[in-house]
Structures are given as structure tokens and as C-alpha cells.
Amino acid sequence: MLEAINLTKVYEDGIVAVDHLNLRVENGEIFCLLGANGAGKTTTVNLFLNFIPPTEGTALIDGIDVTKEPLKSKNYVSYVSENVMLYGNFTARQNLEYFTRLAGKKNFSKNDYYDALRRVGLQEEAFEMKVKNFSKGMRQKTGIAIAIMKDAPNIILDEPTSGLDPKAGAEFLTLIEQLKEEGKAVFMSTHDIFRAKTIADRVGIMKEGRLPLVKTKEELLKEDLNKLYVEYMQEKIKS
Ligand SMILES: Nc1ncnc2c1ncn2[C@@H]1O[C@H](COP(=O)(O)OP(=O)(O)OP(=O)(O)O)[C@@H](O)[C@H]1O
Numbered sequence: 672m673l674e675a676i677n678l679t680k681v682y683e684d685g686i687v688a689v690d691h692l693n694l695r696v697e698n699g700e701i702f703c704l705l706g707a708n709g710a711g712k713t714t715t716v717n718l719f720l721n722f723i724p725p726t727e728g729t730a731l732i733d734g735i736d737v738t739k740e741p742l743k744s745k746n747y748v749s750y751v752s753e754n755v756m757l758y759g760n761f762t763a764r765q766n767l768e769y770f771t772r773l774a775g776k777k778n779f780s781k782n783d784y785y786d787a788l789r790r791v792g793l794q795e796e797a798f799e800m801k802v803k804n805f806s807k808g809m810r811q812k813t814g815i816a817i818a819i820m821k822d823a824p825n826i827i828l829d830e831p832t833s834g835l836d837p838k839a840g841a842e843f844l845t846l847i848e849q850l851k852e853e854g855k856a857v858f859m860s861t862h863d864i865f866r867a868k869t870i871a872d873r874v875g876i877m878k879e880g881r882l883p884l885v886k887t888k889e890e891l892l893k894e895d896l897n898k899l900y901v902e903y904m905q906e907k908i909k910s
């Protein structure tokens with residue numbers, strides 16, 4: 672479970688990127704965060720991962736305060752960024768093995784790693800290729816495999832589908848749904864309204880660091896998320 676309580680980030684230059692955000696993502700729930708460029712999505716993600724300290728408020732991962740117990744909290748969360756960081760001179764399988772071991776999981780065979788790479792749809796011939804020449808989508812898939820192998824109860828993804836081709840994007844949705852079925856809490860920022868509507872149990876539209884609009888799947892069956900988003904862009908919905 673992920674929880675933000677009055678979570679606030681004011682950067683050194685005075686920009687209020689996240690403004691007293693209150694949010695809870697339950698186990699077995701997919702929460703998609705929409706919002707214009709600069710709305711505060713990545714900052715929210717970075718606060719949950721304790722990459723940056725909050726100015727005020729608390730981010731909790733399975734009830735663990737990420738600033739008070741950073742190492743412990745990291746055990747309970749997997750992270751996929753928009754630009755996955757990998758070691759260029761390692762192959763996809765070696766990256767997967769390295770990061771999985773780093774996460775404290777050491778009892779896997781080569782075949783287990785291959786299975787994970789297969790599950791995310793990386794082509795077989797790329798398994799033992801150095802990742803330095805990988806396309807963005809191939810890197811993304813490797814990053815998602817790393818997150819799956821870590822098998823943490825919470826997963827945070829910042830624009831994970833940017834760079835994926837349509838087929839990979841659709842496969843990715845299936846994967847995320849499987850993770851939800853396994854009971855994981857999934858928190859994902861995206862610009863893809865269509866995908867958000869398809870997989871999310873709840874969708875939030877972030878604006879100027881706040882979350883003025885949160886809709887459940889049931890509510891979105893009756894409403895047009897596209898239209899809501901446009902209205903929000905046109906400032907008809909006040910934060
Ligand atoms: N390291 C930083 N120092 C100062 N200001 C920052 C920093 N990172 C982000 N900001 C500012 O904080 C605000 C929120 O940025 P953030 O990256 O969280 O937005 P975002 O919703 O992820 O946008 P995008 O959709 O473009 O990824 C923006 O005004 C941005 O300029």
C-alpha cells in the first residue's frame with residue numbers, strides 16, 4: 672500500500688511541485704496519474720522513492736515512512752522510470768541478474784531470468800545482447816523485467832509506456848493487470864488517457880501539485896475521461 676499524507680515539495684527556486692497531496696493506493700489496485708507537463712507527477716514519484724526529501728508531509732510504503740526508514744522502505748517497492756538505467760556493457764540477462772541480486776534475491780537460474788525477459792516480450796535474440804545498443808522500448812522491457820523479478824508488493828512506474836510500440840504497449844497492460852491480480856499496489860504516471868481508462872481502478876488528474884480530480888473505474892464508465900481532461904486543461908475544474 673502506498674500513501675501520501677500532506678506530501679509537499681517546494682524546490683529551492685520556490686516552485687511548489689507537489690502541494691499537500693493526499694493519496695492512497697491499496698494492494699490490488701491500479702492508480703493512474705494523469706496531468707500536464709510540469710503538473711508534479713515525477714516529483715511525486717521521486718518523493719515516494721526518497722530520491723528527494725519532502726518539504727512537508729509523509730510518503731509511506733506499506734506503512735513505512737520513506738524518509739525515516741529509506742532502506743527498509745525500498746525493499747517493498749519496485750520502480751520503472753521513463754528512462755530505465757542499465758549497464759550498457761552488460762547483456763539484458765546480466766542487467767536483470769545484477770539488479771535482482773542487488774535487491775537481495777539470489778536463488779534464480781539463468782532460465783528464470785530468461786522467463787522474465789520472455790514475459791515482458793523482449794525478443795529472444797536480445798537476451799544475451801549488450802544493452803548499450805538497445806532501443807528505448809527494449810530498455811523499457813528490461814526495466815519492467817527487473818521490477819517483476821524483485822517481486823515487491825508495490826510498484827511505481829513513471830510513464831512506463833512511452834517508447835513502447837503498440838503491441839508492446841498492449842502486452843504491457845496485460846502484465847500490469849497480472850501484477851494487480853497478484854495483489855500488488857500499482858501507481859503509474861502516464862499521458863495515455865486511453866490506457867489509463869482501460870486498466871486503472873482509479874484515475875487522478877494532477878494539476879499544479881494537487882489532485883483536484885479522482886475518478887473510479889465505475890465513474891469513468893459513465894463519463895468521458897478525454898472530455899474531463901480537456902475541461903481540466905481549460906481550467907474549468909478548479910484545483
Ligand atoms: N529538480 C528540480 N528543481 C527545480 N524544479 C523542478 C525540479 N524537478 C521538477 N521541477 C519543477 O517542478 C514542477 C513539476 O515537475 P515534474 O517533473 O514533477 O512534472 P511532471 O508532471 O512529471 O511533468 P512531465 O509530464 O513533463 O513529466 C515543474 O514546474 C518543474 O519545473
Ligand SMILES: [Mg+2]
Nearest residue numbers: 712713714829
Ligand atoms: Mg514526469
